[in-house]
Amino acid sequence: MDPDAVRAGSRVPHGGESDRELLDFSANTNPFAPDGVEAVYADALERSRRYPDDDYREFRAAAGAFVGVHPDQIVPTAGGLAAIRLAIELTLEPGDRALVPTPSFGEYAREIALQGARPEYVPHDAVLETEDAVLEKCALAIVCTPNNPTGEAIDPDALTVFVERCRHAGTPLLVDEAFLGFTDLQSAATLDAEHVIVVRSLTKLFGLPGLRAGFAVAEDEYLEALETARRPWSLGTPAASVGAYCLEQDEFIRETRERVASERKRMREALETRFDVFPSDAPYLCCDVGDQDVEAVVASARERGVAIRDATTFRGLDSHVRVAVKDRERNDRLLAALEVDDAVERDS
Known part of the structure; x- marks a missing residue:
């Protein structure tokens, strides 16, 4: 930062x-919220007398199954916003540009600015048509599906094409799927793209925003970087336990x-x-x-x-x-x- x-x-x-x-x-x-979360939380609270298991195997397994990837691709974070910050910290340096949809979640531009980088605003319904020359100048591109606040989800086939265009441009892509769990659309995490970071929030779908549970999904270089950069014990024991339970309901x-x-x-x-x-x-x-x-x-x-x-x-x-x-x-x-x-x- x-x-x-x-x-x-x-x-x-x-x-x-x-x-x-x-x-x-x-x-x-x-x-x-799902039935049974109170009992899961109470049990986890008792276990909170010790530090969490930083491997988070149960949480990673549930999250991986939920989005359709291997558990080892899951990076636990304290909510979707923590995953967004982590991804932006890893991809941007002062002076960089980042492609940002507008109107959309205000934290994208804020996190970009905190890195000393600059948002390159594009209408949210035209992001996928961004010219190659613009993509090539950006150190990161961001899409939000469904977009917040307008609500439209991106067509998966169109997103697949954009993912490939970002690959050719050498531009990492951050896909915010905070609300995708309210749909039955497939996650971009399944596209087998090493330049894509997907972020998810659990707490909106499961009615527990104060719990602060989410995760990032990545591959290869970015997966290793995210896992290295995330804070130790990035999820409290209650958040990890309740999160894993909810993802299986x-x-x-x-x-x-x-x-x-x-x-x-x-x-x-x-x-x-x-x-x-x-x-x-x-x-x-x-x-x-x-x-x-x-x-x-x-x-x-x-x-x-x-x-x-x-x-x-x-x-x-x-x-x-x-x-x-x-x-x-x-x-x-x-x-x-x-x-x-x-x-x-x-x-x-």
């Missing part, structure tokens, strides 16, 4: 509501995907009576409020007990909000707070 860049840096706003009296739709997390994952897909469709149809809504494959919807005042929309929902995300904090968005997709009961409360409840099709 570049010391001068750190001194000039700043924090990035995120979703997440501190007021426990409000229903939080500003953070895109599952409202449910196939029925919970299947039910979550079905619920999110169904509720997302229903919510989008309702929200489109008031806003323009992006297509989404993710557990959230990005809405353009048009000539309505974003602050007023956010404040009005808040007065009705619901927190939503002011998406104007994302680069390139100036009239947008983002809302999570949860379960039917909570989603109905959101729609009511946004005054679109009359459009909701209710069961008879």
Whole structure:
């Protein structure tokens, strides 16, 4: 990390509501966790009187099976963001350029800047069409699938072509799959590409964002570098144990995907009576409020007990909000707070 860049840096706003009296739709997390996590956590907490086993064999095995790679390709990290930072630290030096989608997760640009490097912004829906000459000038390219905050997942065939183009350009590629677990799409980790680093977050899909569990996936040189650079005991014993347990809960994952897909469709149809809504494959919807005042929309929902995300904090968005997709009961409360409840099709 570049010391001068750190001194000039700043924090990035995120979703997440501190007021426990409000229903939080500003953070895109599952409202449910798998049955049994409490017992797994309690057992792990007792075992936390010792340092974790730094090999993390159980966690690596579960994570490898989840994304379809060998366990030895898994690098445990304290959440997806820790994996993103690790990958950026390993690939960028002061003065480098990095290809960054926009609008997208604000931490990409921040982490790049902390290295003394410079983001090269490209519209998120045009990243895969980046010209070869631009790719060749970049020391790293980043894609996010599904993109945050807009929600579209990248077509796997198109991503495979882009992976090959990055290989020819000599440009490492960071693929952020923080929300891909909400879909049944295949991970880019299975593409057998030594220049690709994939990062995953467990805590969104399994409704445990405070647990801080995630991992990176890589091969060959980057795998060795990530494993060398990661901190010792990079996951606490509770995070490693609960994470491994959650990754094996196939029925919970299947039910979550079905619920999110169904509720997302229903919510989008309702929200489109008031806003323009992006297509989404993710557990959230990005809405353009048009000539309505974003602050007023956010404040009005808040007065009705619901927190939503002011998406104007994302680069390139100036009239947008983002809302999570949860379960039917909570989603109905959101729609009511946004005054679109009359459009909701209710069961008879």
